[in-house]
Amino acid sequence: MISGHFQGRFLSILSKIVRPKNILEIGTYTGYSAICLAEGLSQDGRLYTIEVNEELCAIQQKYFIKSGFENHIQPYIGDALDLIPNMDVVFDLIFIDAEKKNYDAYFEACIKKTRPGSVILSDNVLWSGKVVEQVDSTDKTTQALLRYNQKLQSDPRVETVLLPIRDGLTLSRVL
């Protein structure tokens, strides 16, 4: 699901407050949230965005050029879990928005690339409200998101608040 206009404006203003030098996004899709986040980059800042579906490359490129941020956005094609361990970058802001069942694995890969004060955002954590309903034993995605939300609340490495924006967005500050 693409971030809508309201969430896009939220990502933009948050990024402008953080003023990141380096942003990491997991799940580019068409590039909408990448462009919103890029609006807050510092002058020499860079946004690294990872997408597993190579068919989306051309459309992303079209929008990155149209946005004027193409020289600040570094798109990667591949599985984020393969690529992140090899990235020699400290990220100030991270946006996790890909396969929900992998959120814990993305978070663990990402937190190694942060500093105290870095911000990690995780999208769709309310999963259309399914995380507060009776969870079907076959619904592995909701189960994974529930575990992830609980982990973030008790993880001593971060301070986390769940914002009821759109489909739920957690904001975790690395301690």
Ligand SMILES: C[S@@+](CC[C@H](N)C(=O)[O-])C[C@H]1O[C@@H](n2cnc3c(N)ncnc32)[C@H](O)[C@@H]1O
């Ligand atoms: C919800 S969409 C991203 C929407 C985008 N962040 C936005 O708001 O404009 C999720 C994307 O993550 C990609 N994805 C899924 N698993 C991935 C992985 N392991 N590594 C990189 N991208 C992945 C999917 O192909 C899909 O395009």
